Amino acid sequence: MHPETLALRSTHFPDANVASVVPPLYLSTTYERDANYELSKGYLYTRADNPNRQQLESSLAVLEGGATAMAFASGQAATMAVFQSLKPGDHVIVPDDAYYGTPSLLQSIFADWGMSFSKVDTTNLAAVEESLRPETRLVWLETPSNPQLKITDIEAVANLARSRGALTVCDNTWSTPILQRPLDLGCDVVMHSTTKYLGGHSDVLGGALVFKQDDSFVQRVRLVQTLGGAVPSPFDCWLLSRGIKTLAVRVRQQSIHAQRLADFLSEHPAVEQVHYPGLPSHQGYFLAQRQMTMPGAMLSVQVKGGAEEALRFINKLQLFTKATSLGGVESLIEHRASVEGPESTTPANLLRVSVGLEHPDDLIGDLRQALSNL
Structure with a gap:
């Protein structure tokens, strides 16, 4: 079945x-x-x-x-x-x-x-x-x-x-x-x-x-x-x-949204790198295609600059809630290094995103305005 x-x-x-x-x-x-x-x-x-x-x-x-x-x-x-x-x-x-x-x-x-x-x-x-x-x-x-x-x-x-x-x-x-x-x-x-x-x-x-x-x-x-x-x-x-x-319908739709966001972020001049296995530029792209049916609804983005620029970016967002955890119907974003503490090896400019069920056009619009003038 x-x-x-x-x-x-x-x-x-x-x-x-x-x-x-x-x-x-x-x-x-x-x-x-x-x-x-x-x-x-x-x-x-x-x-x-x-x-x-x-x-x-x-x-x-x-x-x-x-x-x-x-x-x-x-x-x-x-x-x-x-x-x-x-x-x-x-x-x-x-x-x-x-x-x-x-x-x-x-x-x-x-x-x-x-x-x-x-x-x-x-x-x-x-x-x-x-x-x-x-x-x-x-x-x-x-x-x-x-x-x-x-x-x-x-x-x-x-x-x-x-x-x-x-x-x-x-x-x-x-x-x-x-x-x-x-x-x-x-x-x-x-x-x-x-x-x-x-x-x-x-x-x-x-x-x-x-x-x-x-x-x-x-x-x-x-x-x-x-x-x-x-x-x-x-x-x-x-x-x-x-x-x-409702797991199947939620995860698949959220994955579709995440792909849209990853595509947008990967082409934005204020973004240094996007970590998402649905992007052909990702090192594990072909392996993910082989062992996964979709790339998933999680992605990480590194904005140009350091922790200061990353925090300035997320504070300008309106549709993403600044919170730990993931997998809910709402979109969340967090500065991972801050959560992991002083021994973290996560890049200081990395933000982890859990993509929810909001319309992807609205989420992209929010990302666009937050990335402006970084």
């Missing part, structure tokens, strides 16, 4: 009580036992499982083509569960351009647990191969990367990691399963910050992991999920399932 159909059908389950079309919300934290003190409906306690979470996890597995999925209270909680499932002495490879919270977890928390990690340009397969060690347990990918939208060859890296006995995890938050399916390209695990496109309305926090197969590593992660308890509430799961229903 097509993604639109999967998104709608996988988020619906029959309501045995009143046959409602919209799935009910199960707020109960605990469940009654029968006369034999058995869990007749299979539910014990909402930290362990809940009908709304079960529905969400099933839907995510279907959309990504995985065997099973787990929902978490945030994207960081999902990422942390993966690292918590490794062992002291294990080595992890992470991209040199990625969401800054991922290596921060490894540096600030897991280094003290005896784990090590290397930052690598994962677009360079030779560099990845050189960084693999006998103790490398996991290669973490993020493509397109955050915030410079580098494109990594998922299949090539996954094959290389597998040949060395390492797992491959891909953060698919920016692309969503509508635009890219890493499990089909050889990855073992897909991670999502469901806060972003899956929720789609900037009103719910969540994360998820989808696994290619249900094996011993999955059972270890599930133990972390259940015992650690960093799980989403039933209402959060209900909101995410509702967001998934």
